[in-house]
Amino acid sequence: MFDARGRANQVSSINKKHRFAGVQSSIELVMLCQICNKRTATIHLTEITNGLRNEMHLCEYCAVEQGIAAKSQVSINELLSGLLAVQPSDEEMFGPSEEKKSCPICGFALDQFRKEAVLGCPNDYEFFENALLPLIEKAHNGKTSHCGKIPSRMPQGAKEQIKLANLQQQLDVAVRKEDYEEAARLRDKIKQLES
């Protein structure tokens, strides 16, 4: 059924349900796998071959056996990419300790973030740092610290510290790119600032 020829004229869609995903499929009841009849079917395959529709409901194990789904690592990370659209519950996402916390300054709690997608006050970044870091990382392509403008009002010491962090970050990039000329320039600048 899944040979190379068959694939050419079939449209298949794999709708993988995950226990963290908030989206409900059209099948609400727990369904058993068509092959083993033991485990819950989590993979629902709709196949249209020459105009004929065929549905299959398989458990993850049998699906892998059948070569339908690659042993999936569709992990929480993957699901979080739909971050603001489909949110896991706070407990699942952040662990039980974060769930009930609320910011002492603005009273903001994480379930509000899920609803509104905005935070309550600048302090939330510090207060909910553990919970927010994975989201920040995801939104900014793996980056979790600032590189760029420093307000002129910052005290001189703090300013230099940030400048140093910025340079260090640029140095890492230069080394990764194997741009050693730039790396040497940055290293000298860092030395100069440190002394």
Added chain:
Amino acid sequence: MKLTDISNDINEWFNGSGPLSDIVVSSRIRLARNLAGHKFLSRCSTTEKSEILTKLKEVLMSLDLGDKIFYISVDKASDLNRDFLVERHLISRHHAAGRGPRGVVIARREFFTAMINEEDHLRIQVLKAGCQLSKCYEQINHIDDMIEQKIGFAYSPRFGYLTACPTNLGTAIRCSVMLHLPALKMTGQIEKFFHAARDMGLAVRGLFGEGTEAASDLYQLSNQISLGVSEEAIVSEFENTIIPEIVEYENAARKELLSKQVDTLDDKISRAMALLQSAHLISSHEALFLLSHLRLGINMYERMGATTPALKRLRDLAELPRDKSGKGADEDKGLSITTINRLFMLTLPAHLQLNYGKPLDPTHRDALRAQIIRSVLNKET
């Protein structure tokens, strides 16, 4: 200063000038800022919002921008005025639809606007015609410095500028360019642009709101990552990598139209001319669609020296003596990129109604729009 003082002409950044302006219509940079010592807006009472508004308004109105600046209260503005500000790109749709005390500070020449109490306390933006992102950044950075002299922003050494939504965190910068990509669409390659944008981690939006990009072929392309990369690096990536790549795609598609698909091109341009010259009722959507084709046609004979039969007729139309009194130099008449851009903007619903002096139902708007376009294309006086 009243909105009707600006509503009967296009703004500077939309006048079709500037580097690479046949494809890059305009450049825009926006910075998001929040006041230190205040909550983000979702947790602010009306009183606190008013307090923030008063503080920021005072600072902004005292800036020396080399232009007159004025303030508009968005919460007190009429629906029509709000729609006008959105069409004009002076405020966002989100700001127009928001709640509570909020406003916008605008430079008379519209190169600078500052939204107060949008998603963040302050969102400033600088716009310029053509591909000029580094100039935009230079100017907005200077303005940001001037504001910071007078008021402190929420900032952490670790995360940079703190914004209400973590997706804007860090530099809190958004660079965007408005691109006119009709040939990619005509040759069925617009997907290429979407893929390129996605691969580079960029967002694509329509110019005049959701869904309009398909009509006007005007797309807004912007960065999504704002943390861990400096402002200069983001701007330079746009100017040196992203924009040249997309300009090259569009230029290749324009050449392909001339070498392999002349009939497709000429058909679109002839139809656009015929319809715009004769229609008596025209929707905003249809006008955007047809004007986009004329804009492409003018760029093709002006910049590429192309001379297909339809392009020749379009050029003849554009170069026709304006009127007998010798007022041929009158820029309001005749066809050029500037007049096409003007028609794009001035025939949008809120512009039409504001310039007419009162609200109009859709059919009357369609009639007025068609009349304005006919008068420019047919040189009616």
